[in-house]
Amino acid sequence: MKITGTFLDEITHDIPSNNWGPAEWAADFDAMKAIGIDTVIIIRAGYADRVTFPSRTLRSHVPNVRECYRDYVDLFLREAERCGMDFYFGTYDGKHWLEGDTRRELEINKEFCTEAVERYGDRKAFSGWYLSHELSGYDPAQIELYRELGTHLKKELPLPVLMSPYVHGRMQFDDPVEIEAHRDQWDTIFREISGFVDTVAFQDGQMHFSELPAFMEANCELARKHGITPWSNIESFERGMPIDFLPINWDNMHYKLSITEQYPIEKLITFEFSHFMSPNSMYPSARHLYNRYREYVGGFDESVRRSVP
Amino acid sequence: MKITGTFLDEITHDIPSNNWGPAEWAADFDAMKAIGIDTVIIIRAGYADRVTFPSRTLRSHVPNVRECYRDYVDLFLREAERCGMDFYFGTYDGKHWLEGDTRRELEINKEFCTEAVERYGDRKAFSGWYLSHELSGYDPAQIELYRELGTHLKKELPLPVLMSPYVHGRMQFDDPVEIEAHRDQWDTIFREISGFVDTVAFQDGQMHFSELPAFMEANCELARKHGITPWSNIESFERGMPIDFLPINWDNMHYKLSITEQYPIEKLITFEFSHFMSPNSMYPSARHLYNRYREYVGGFDESVRRSVP
Amino acid sequence: MKITGTFLDEITHDIPSNNWGPAEWAADFDAMKAIGIDTVIIIRAGYADRVTFPSRTLRSHVPNVRECYRDYVDLFLREAERCGMDFYFGTYDGKHWLEGDTRRELEINKEFCTEAVERYGDRKAFSGWYLSHELSGYDPAQIELYRELGTHLKKELPLPVLMSPYVHGRMQFDDPVEIEAHRDQWDTIFREISGFVDTVAFQDGQMHFSELPAFMEANCELARKHGITPWSNIESFERGMPIDFLPINWDNMHYKLSITEQYPIEKLITFEFSHFMSPNSMYPSARHLYNRYREYVGGFDESVRRSVP
Incomplete structure (x- = not known):
């Protein structure tokens, strides 16, 4: 199973910037395309007081x-269009939802997304919405x-809506969720958001490696039960190291790939290519991860490797 | 407004070494000169049991x-002379001042700086003193x-004395200072050290980005009121990330540059070039920050870029 | 005194992977050989649920x-054979010994090491055993x-047995051991494991730099008293920085080298070459550390430097 999608990591609160300009981003889209990536997802177009385009709403x-x-x-x-992605x-993500002010989060977001449609809605590559608010358990607010924002997005531009939740797992939390409680909560969540969300790509790095099969099975089964298409978000960074977050050990990524292909996942995306598995990354071990991955999926082309700056 | 000065980061307690020898330092001075840096400031010539020259005093x-x-x-x-800086x-910094023993800090420092004048005082590039003790609030000791060391330095070699204090701000401290309390304290500090210190370059990274204008205005106004020349120290590293400290996001540096040029700052220096915005840095994203900065200030020369190893 | 041995860092729990394949490992063995490394030590062949070869035991x-x-x-x-190492x-390391279950740790380990002898025991380079359980103080279990595993290893393949303990020192622990207590405990430990362990290479990074001479003297004297050959494990990574762990400052490594050569150490090994002092490391400052080290030990060959990718 190949990775065919990646997040784009402008803006983030925890991953430092590669400090790329247009030329470097173009090179990176080329590197994405070379391994078969056909989908890019900007992780959030605005975050608190930061923004990725000159937005009058913000x-x-x-x-x-x-x-x-x-x-x-x-x-x-532009790059997605050039590369056919x-x-x-x-x-x-205004963080208001984390402080109990769902109304304000919604109010700004609806205006912000309407503005995005006005500015970019006719662009050829504009193919879907990503709900940047990461859920992990059941919360009515x-x-x-999700329901109100999903409805608004589909009204503005009827495109697929993607979410990428996380498991409240033991690699990140001291009070990890058990699989049964996780299953119960997500049965409810999916029931209530079905119709507003089309696709779900669970993050795969918060549970222990040995728990991945059980969670992946539950997540696939629950999504299909509620008519939501299951993708998976294979994390390409390592967790649980003194230095958070660096490119993942290829052995660990290979292990996760080998588990993932046993389940009826429709598409595999990663968080994220440009820092953690790109030959252009600020982390040199990402270049080697790229080469390991290319060798693994076949079609490793030595000439491409040599062309890397 | 261009960055025309940088600290040199031998010795530090929190930034790992690039492990450069003379050839690599020469290349880095070339890279500094290429963007217009004309001033280098060794952040401390000695620190506890470490030292940057063979000092009989220590x-x-x-x-x-x-x-x-x-x-x-x-x-x-030698490099500063070669590059006309x-x-x-x-x-x-013996750390004795942090443990209440100002006398011992002064005693060693005066002898240490006198030794420095004997060894290097006639060198063409030797152009100023930097008080390495970083202040943030009023403390009589x-x-x-500052008064006694500043007097000693000017007696040994009558050159400008620079300081680079920090704001006890919310990006670093849980009990951040309010702007009014900051203003009151620095009005007193500047009054008492005026005549012993010529130039002040406040660090610009400890307050939230949105607070920068207010602090910058206060700092400029207070410095000028007391006859001290205001510079600013634009930090080229990112704060508040899981990995401290990596090169700053160009968007953040650009934001700070755009604020800085609105105030009557006489010179802009950075902490610091060689790790965080150098094409030779151990952090590859620093090379891209260098290129972004060069594009921004103009005169980006593709041939210089290509000559980077 | 030259560094002639290094650990190989597959598997570790705290150092991220370089993500190398056979070609990159071959280049790194070349770089090791170029500075005189003749001994490589895999730090652990298995760790909890991870393993470095397809082991039926695990x-x-x-x-x-x-x-x-x-x-x-x-x-x-294969690489060691190619390079004559x-x-x-x-x-x-099953971590059972840390949870009080020495029997289970022994049971798996004996079978695991017997399997290793079956698979690799006739390989030309297979020259010694390394006890991966790191000790620091006296503990009967x-x-x-050590006694039971050491006996088993020597029975399976009568080769030298190496250990690399650490000092419970102030660079890592809030309750650092004093030199006298350290000396007493290691007098007892060495007495009880003599005959089962041939060589001891204390890690040199947990005590303050200024304490290194006293600990090195004690460690050499105690090892020799009990018929154990003293090596030393010079750590090539920096401790006590906001980012753990990056390549060590060359000044610090030089200081430790200058101390080490004053004591009757028979061999100097490092943890470890490929991340922290290799020209191929994911950390660019490691390349400069490699060059500094080569200049220091002599025989720095500019052509080798240029051949680095």
Whole structure:
């Protein structure tokens, strides 16, 4: 099973920037395309006071919004178009939803996404919506957020809506969820958001490696039961190291790939190519991960390897 | 507004070494010069049991002083001379001042700086003193340290004295200072050290980005009121990430540059070039930050870019 | 005194992977050989549910063992043979010994090491055993582990047995051991494991730099008293930084080298070459450390430097 999608990591709160301009991003889209990536998902187009395009919505709603240096949404759309890829637009994360103010989160987000449609809705690559609010357990306010925002997005531009939740697992949390409780909660969540969300790509790095099969089976089964298409989000960074977060050990990625292909996953995406498995990454071990992956999926082409700067 | 000065980061307690020898340092001074840097400031010439030149003062005062592998002060002076730059000598930080023993800190430091004048005082590039003790709030013992050390330095070699304090801000501290309390304290500090310190370059990374304008305005106004020349120290590393400290996101640096140029800052220096914005840095994203910065200030020369190893 | 041995860092729990395949490992063995390394020690051939070769022992004893992508033991043996190096096999660390179950740790380990002898015992480079359980103070259960496992290893293949303990020192622990207590405990430990362990290479990074001479003297004297050959394990990574663990500052490594050569150490090994002092490391500052080290030991050959990719 090949990885055919990746998040684009402008903006993040925990991954440092590669500091790329248009030329470096173009090289990276080439590297994505060379391994068969056909889908890119901007993880969030705005985050608190930060933004990836010159948004009048955030200017009016967010005091001291920090303007972006360039229009990253336009840049990514252009590259996706050049490379024949689908682009998913990640919604605004204002953090208001984490502070109990779902209404404000919704209000800004709806205006922000409408603005995005006005600016970019006719772009050829614009192919889907990504709900940037990461869920892990049942919360009525979050369901409301998903339903109302999902409805709005589909009204503005009737495209598939993707989510990428996480498991409250033992690699990250001291009070990890048990598989049965996870199953119960997600049965409810999927029932309530079905119709508003089309595709779910669970993150695969929060549970222990040995628990991955059980969670993957449950997640696939529950998604299909509620008519949601199961993708999977294979994390390409390592967890649980003194230095968080560096490119994953190829042995660990290979293990996760070998598990994933045993389940009826329709598409495999990763968080994320450009830092953790790109030959252009600020982390040199990512280049080797890229080469390991290419050898594994076949078609490793030595000339491409040599062309890497 | 261009960055025309940088700290040199031998010795530090929190930034790992690039492990450069003379050839690599020469290449890095070339890279500095290429973007217009005309001033280098060694952040401290000695630190507890470590030292940047073979100092008889530390040998006699510090048990188990760790000798340096080479004379970094001589190396940096030579490079500064070759590149036509000003060199500022950073005083000894024995940590005694942090433990309440200002007298011992002063005693060693005066002898150490006198030794530096004997060794390097006639070097063409030797152009200023840097007080390595970083202040943030009012403390009478620290004022005494600054007055007595500043007097000594000017007596030994009448050159400008620079300081680079930090704001006790919310990006680093749980009990951040409010702007008014900051203003009150620095009004007092500047009044008491005026005449002993010529130039102040506040670090710009400890407050939230949105607070930068208010602090920058206050700092400029207070410095000028007391006859001290305001520079600014734009931090080129990112704060508040799981990995501390990596090169700053260009968008964040651009934001800070755009704020800085709105205030009557006389010179912009950075902490620091060689790790965080150098094409030669151990952090590959620093090379891209260098390219982004060069594109921004103009004069980006593709041939220089290609000559980077 | 030159570094002539290094650990191989598959598997570790705290150092991220370089993600190398056979070609990259071959290049790194060349780089090792170029500075005179003649001994490689795999730090552990198995660790909890992870393993470096396809082991039927772990398959039968460890539920959900994660198979390795390739046989690293075979790969390392092949490279060691090509380069004329000695290979030490590191035992399994099942973590049971840390949870009080010495019997289970022994049971799996004996079968695991017997399997290793069956698979690799006739390989030319197979030259020694490394006890992967790191001791620091006296513990009767650990002595039992060492005696019974050491006896088993020597019965299976009568080769030298190496250990690499650590000092419970102030660079890592809040309750550092004093030199006298350290001396007393290791007098007892060495007495009880003499005959089962041939060589001891204390890690040199946990004490403060200024304490290194006293600990090195004690460790050499105690080892020789009990007929154990003293090596030393010079750590090539930096401790006590916000980012753990990056390549060590050359000044610090030079200091430790200068101390080490004052004591009757028979061989100097490092943890470890491929991440922290290799020209091929994921950490660019390791390449510069390699060059600094080569300049220091002499025979720095510019053509080798240029051949580095």
